[in-house]
Amino acid sequence: MTISRLLLGAATLAVTAGAAMAETSDKRIALSNNYAGNSWRQAMLQTFEEVGGQAVSDGVVAAADAYTTSENQATEQAAQIQNMILQGYDAIILNAASPTALNGAVEEACNAGVTVVSFDGIVTAPCAWRIAVDFKAMGREQVDYLADRLPEGGNLLEIRGLAGVFVDDEIHAGIEDGVAAHDKFTIAGSVNGDWAQEVAQKAVAGILPSLPEIVGVVTQGGDGYGAAEAFKAAGRDMPLIVLGNRQDEMAWWAEQRDANGYETMSLSIAPGVASLAFWVAQQILDGQEVPKDLVVPFLKVTQDTLDEALESTPEGSVANTVYTLDDAKAVIAEAK
Amino acid sequence: MKLLHKPWLWSWVAAAAAFALTVTLTGGSGASELAYAALSFGAFAAIVGLGQMLVITLGPGNVDLSIPATMTLAGTLALKTMGSDPGTAWLGLGVAILVGLGTGLANFTLIYLLRLPPIIATLAASLVYQSIAIWSNRGLRIKPPEGLADFATGRFFGISNVALVGLALSVVIWVLLERSVWGRWLLASGQNLRAARLAGIPVEAVRAATYLAVTVFAAIAGYLLASFSGGAALNMGTEYLLMSIAVVVIGGTSIAGGSSNVPGVWGASLFMFLVVSMLNSYGAGAGVRLILTGTIIIGIVIAASTRRATR
Numbered sequence: 347m348t349i350s351r352l353l354l355g356a357a358t359l360a361v362t363a364g365a366a367m368a369e370t371s372d373k374r375i376a377l378s379n380n381y382a383g384n385s386w387r388q389a390m391l392q393t394f395e396e397v398g399g400q401a402v403s404d405g406v407v408a409a410a411d412a413y414t415t416s417e418n419q420a421t422e423q424a425a426q427i428q429n430m431i432l433q434g435y436d437a438i439i440l441n442a443a444s445p446t447a448l449n450g451a452v453e454e455a456c457n458a459g460v461t462v463v464s465f466d467g468i469v470t471a472p473c474a475w476r477i478a479v480d481f482k483a484m485g486r487e488q489v490d491y492l493a494d495r496l497p498e499g500g501n502l503l504e505i506r507g508l509a510g511v512f513v514d515d516e517i518h519a520g521i522e523d524g525v526a527a528h529d530k531f532t533i534a535g536s537v538n539g540d541w542a543q544e545v546a547q548k549a550v551a552g553i554l555p556s557l558p559e560i561v562g563v564v565t566q567g568g569d570g571y572g573a574a575e576a577f578k579a580a581g582r583d584m585p586l587i588v589l590g591n592r593q594d595e596m597a598w599w600a601e602q603r604d605a606n607g608y609e610t611m612s613l614s615i616a617p618g619v620a621s622l623a624f625w626v627a628q629q630i631l632d633g634q635e636v637p638k639d640l641v642v643p644f645l646k647v648t649q650d651t652l653d654e655a656l657e658s659t660p661e662g663s664v665a666n667t668v669y670t671l672d673d674a675k676a677v678i679a680e681a682k
Numbered sequence: 683m684k685l686l687h688k689p690w691l692w693s694w695v696a697a698a699a700a701f702a703l704t705v706t707l708t709g710g711s712g713a714s715e716l717a718y719a720a721l722s723f724g725a726f727a728a729i730v731g732l733g734q735m736l737v738i739t740l741g742p743g744n745v746d747l748s749i750p751a752t753m754t755l756a757g758t759l760a761l762k763t764m765g766s767d768p769g770t771a772w773l774g775l776g777v778a779i780l781v782g783l784g785t786g787l788a789n790f791t792l793i794y795l796l797r798l799p800p801i802i803a804t805l806a807a808s809l810v811y812q813s814i815a816i817w818s819n820r821g822l823r824i825k826p827p828e829g830l831a832d833f834a835t836g837r838f839f840g841i842s843n844v845a846l847v848g849l850a851l852s853v854v855i856w857v858l859l860e861r862s863v864w865g866r867w868l869l870a871s872g873q874n875l876r877a878a879r880l881a882g883i884p885v886e887a888v889r890a891a892t893y894l895a896v897t898v899f900a901a902i903a904g905y906l907l908a909s910f911s912g913g914a915a916l917n918m919g920t921e922y923l924l925m926s927i928a929v930v931v932i933g934g935t936s937i938a939g940g941s942s943n944v945p946g947v948w949g950a951s952l953f954m955f956l957v958v959s960m961l962n963s964y965g966a967g968a969g970v971r972l973i974l975t976g977t978i979i980i981g982i983v984i985a986a987s988t989r990r991a992t993r
Binding site: 382385387388389392416506509535538540542543544545547551552554556557572575579593594660661662663 | 704705707708711712713715716719720722723809812816819820821822823824825835907911912913915916917918920921955956958959962963965967968969972
């Protein structure tokens with residue numbers, strides 16, 4: 347059984363990737379994840395399980411295990427990383443609770459010879475790799491899109507994420523840049539939606555009565571549908587809401603498009619970025635030279651790709667891309 | 683001035699002030715819109731707050747921290763069972779209430795049989811409930827049946843249906859507390875557990891009923907919230923952990939137990955929504971908003987408790 351699987355694995359390897367990959371067949375990779383309590387993280391874990399499981403059965407790596415902390419605390423995750431060092435993992439891919447608080451544990455891992463690749467929630471420790479999203483560009487692009495679609499300009503409503511989190515500050519800075527560049531827009535109101543539909547719905551419903559006419563809503567993902575519900579409940583004209591790739595948002599968008607030709611766009615970071623981190627870690631273990639800072643493109647859904655995206659997204663989940671080894675190589679080559 | 687001595691007064695004064703300040707900004711327009719929104723969203727906080735109020739009334743150390751997880755689990759399982767099929771709204775409600783009874787029973791078992799402090803027992807149990815919610819549906823948002831969604835977001839004579847459900851539950855709780863033997867038992871247990879036991883009150887039965895009531899209320903709130911916002915999400919209950927305790931305390935219920943206050947919970951729930959709306963409308967950033975909210979809450983609690991002390 348084992349031998350036949352090995353043979354099968356070797357055969358698959360020979361077909362798919364060529365010679366370089368055999369180097370990592372005895373390496374073990376762990377995923378350290380700080381939070382599992384939303385659909386994005388669930389999709390991320392699922393993608394990692396699929397890609398990691400496939401890689402293990404193909405013999406590319408010896409193990410790809412996922413661990414999630416229960417309380418989303420940096421101290422808890424630091425202890426988890428220390429456990430992974432003791433368990434002898436060769437690489438840790440890390441979605442971190444804090445960009446700085448885990449640096450001590452990450453340094454320990456590096457000193458023990460463990461490769462650390464952080465993604466989405468990155469760490470600043472110099473010895474770790476970072477796969478980051480250009481969140482600032484994500485904010486900027488929303489305003490650019492609105493400027494394109496709404497030549498008259500007008501009032502915007504900004505829905506921000508969780509206060510005090512780095513991602514929220516970055517996207518917000520991008521949006522401010524965008525508004526500074528397109529002075530026909532003013533931000534008439536700003537609320538914190540905490541990246542959750544319910545919270546966004548509540549916050550928008552509360553601020554709407556005091557707002558003038560709103561032509562566009564800029565968001566951070568996970569909050570667009572809640573904003574739409576609040577506008578609908580208040581009996582207001584539906585503004586142009588930039589969405590964040592959630593299936594319920596896209597289903598609503600398709601519904602509006604069929605009913606009245608509603609047109610918008612949707613962008614977010616794909617949860618499959620975990621698979622990209624996995625392949626990057628594999629490449630590093632393989633001895634490839636990989637720059638420390640990599641940038642992952644965000645996943646954009648437009649009017650033309652909406653139906654396609656809806657079809658491939660499970661009901662209630664998030665639009666996703668599974669990254670392959672070749673994608674990882676392309677991202678690495680681009681950063682060099 | 684008997685009115686000034688009512689501990690619930692201050693939460694209502696604060697809510698009215700926040701409302702007036704917001705409406706002033708818009709020059710009077712949007713007042714009914716804001717009142718409608720405050721009632722709809724305040725209702726969720728009020729429903730979980732009523733449950734938490736009963737538990738806190740039981741006396742020092744009694745609190746239920748499993749409210750967010752129970753809301754999430756009830757919402758998730760109810761919507762999964764209904765699967766967006768029309769005519770399943772009552773089935774979904776039944777599932778939600780069963781979840782509430784189940785988590786309440788589990789909480790009380792931990793507290794009674796294992797003698798765990800309620801804070802530890804409910805917090806630990808909530809991790810299990812949250813995990814079951816994750817495991818059962820992996821965070822996928824299933825839409826509520828259309829009829830139920832229309833009900834949850836709809837209104838009746840200009841008042842949102844959710845608020846009407848919340849008001850009906852409040853009246854039931856108020857009558858139970860003020861006019862029933864069970865209410866007297868609850869208050870007596872909260873004032874002095876030992877004296878209550880010696881007086882022949884079945885204090886453990888009272889505690890059990892209370893810990894079941896709080897999770898059933900949380901489950902109903904979770905079911906309504908999931909129907910209201912187009913599906914259950916794994917993080918839908920998060921903000922109701924502190925919210926449920928805040929509305930009880932701001933509403934003038936004694937944190938030391940033994941005294942409940944139903945109208946105060948409503949005043950505080952409306953206030954918690956309106957103060958955020960007010961600060962958002964005035965363009966306060968997140969930092970300023972949190973500082974001001976905290977300061978105002980401290981002010982109200984002080985006002986309410988000094989009035990009680992001089993009674």
